[in-house]
Amino acid sequence: MNIPADMYAAVVKSPKKLQIEKIPVPLPGPDEVLIKVESCAVCSTDLSLISTPAPGQQEFGRFIPGHEYSGTIAAKGECVDEIEIGDRVAVEVHKGCGRCANCRKGLYTCCLNWGNLKRGHRANGMTTSGGFAQYAVNHISTVYKIPDSVSFDEGSLITNAGCVLYGFEISGGYFVGDQVAVIGDGPLGLISVQIAKTLGADTVYMIGLDNYKMDIAKELGADIIIDVKKDDPVKLLKTSFNLGVDFAVEASGSEAGIRTALKIPKWAGKVLLLGIPAGEVTADLKEFARGNKYLFTVRGEGLTNCGKAVSLLKNKKLSLESLITHRFRLEDLNKALEVHNSAEIKSIKVVVNPS
Ligand SMILES: [Zn+2]
Numbered sequence: 001m002n003i004p005a006d007m008y009a010a011v012v013k014s015p016k017k018l019q020i021e022k023i024p025v026p027l028p029g030p031d032e033v034l035i036k037v038e039s040c041a042v043c044s045t046d047l048s049l050i051s052t053p054a055p056g057q058q059e060f061g062r063f064i065p066g067h068e069y070s071g072t073i074a075a076k077g078e079c080v081d082e083i084e085i086g087d088r089v090a091v092e093v094h095k096g097c098g099r100c101a102n103c104r105k106g107l108y109t110c111c112l113n114w115g116n117l118k119r120g121h122r123a124n125g126m127t128t129s130g131g132f133a134q135y136a137v138n139h140i141s142t143v144y145k146i147p148d149s150v151s152f153d154e155g156s157l158i159t160n161a162g163c164v165l166y167g168f169e170i171s172g173g174y175f176v177g178d179q180v181a182v183i184g185d186g187p188l189g190l191i192s193v194q195i196a197k198t199l200g201a202d203t204v205y206m207i208g209l210d211n212y213k214m215d216i217a218k219e220l221g222a223d224i225i226i227d228v229k230k231d232d233p234v235k236l237l238k239t240s241f242n243l244g245v246d247f248a249v250e251a252s253g254s255e256a257g258i259r260t261a262l263k264i265p266k267w268a269g270k271v272l273l274l275g276i277p278a279g280e281v282t283a284d285l286k287e288f289a290r291g292n293k294y295l296f297t298v299r300g301e302g303l304t305n306c307g308k309a310v311s312l313l314k315n316k317k318l319s320l321e322s323l324i325t326h327r328f329r330l331e332d333l334n335k336a337l338e339v340h341n342s343a344e345i346k347s348i349k350v351v352v353n354p355s
């Protein structure tokens with residue numbers, strides 16, 4: 001593959017100031033690959049990192065955001081023999097250090113050496129350069145081959161599906177015959193609906209706010225839509241003091257959503273928090289604690305669940321195409337971020353195509 005000396009990349013110069021610059025194409029190290037980026041999806045985390053740096057984040061002036069991307073292998077290091085130049089791939093964010101107590105147990109998204117490059121940790125688009133660029137370097141352990149039947153834009157969303165799958169895995173993962181309620185009609189909620197159905201849930205409720213997104217939830221397999229503008233999900237689902245749903249997935253990150261999630265499970269039911277609240281949340285946990293209920297959280301898309309997401313896509317058990325509402329070129333990244341952030345413009349996932 002013909003690799004140019006320079007490429008265009010989106011560099012964060014200072015808080016909220018993102019600039020397209022011409023910089024040298026990075027070279028892969030022995031265990032790394034160079035990916036020609038075809039699609040990189042915008043995530044709310046990008047907006048947060050562009051305005052306020054997180055611990056361990058690559059410094060402003062050099063920082064290239066973008067952690068949800070896919071592309072083609074353009075070059076590879078001398079130790080990489082499991083993948084070929086020209087292969088189509090999607091990536092996950094987290095490469096654990098491999099040496100801390102959590103990584104040694106396989107929990108690499110919770111690496112205790114987060115941000116410590118010297119000890120081998122990296123998270124592309126966070127602690128190292130990411131995918132809002134024409135080329136990006138990834139450690140081979142963060143790369144998944146995707147078949148021709150999976151588009152690059154769909155491939156850019158595998159971290160979203162991997163996060164849902166990781167949450168489902170750590171919270172039990174056996175949903176056959178269960179009543180599952182999904183709170184939040186954004187990307188993680190819509191993916192949760194599909195995967196809960198795929199895994200055999202009896203009834204999947206979508207508790208949402210936006211008519212357009214709730215319609216998509218219906219198309220993707222939600223059995224019952226609860227519009228919080230009209231109905232109270234707690235009244236509908238908490239049918240008795242000890243009855244309720246088996247599993248509540250909170251994917252909105254809102255305080256109201258989290259309160260609802262904690263109220264609707266039956267005794268010994270479970271709650272999974274996928275959405276991250278912006279601030280403090282107050283909730284009455286008396287009934288939650290009394291009812292032997294379980295609360296789970298996730299960090300990223302661990303336990304190689306991005307690979308499992310590729311398998312679901314390949315086998316047509318999951319579709320991400322309908323979540324992609326807007327596409328932009330790299331030079332229009334600022335516009336893409338605006339669309340993602342806009343309350344007026346209806347978007348679910350916005351992707352940028354740098355090549
Ligand atoms: Zn993300």
Ligand SMILES: [Zn+2]
Pocket residue numbers: 096097098099100101102103104108110111112113121
């Ligand atoms: Zn580690």
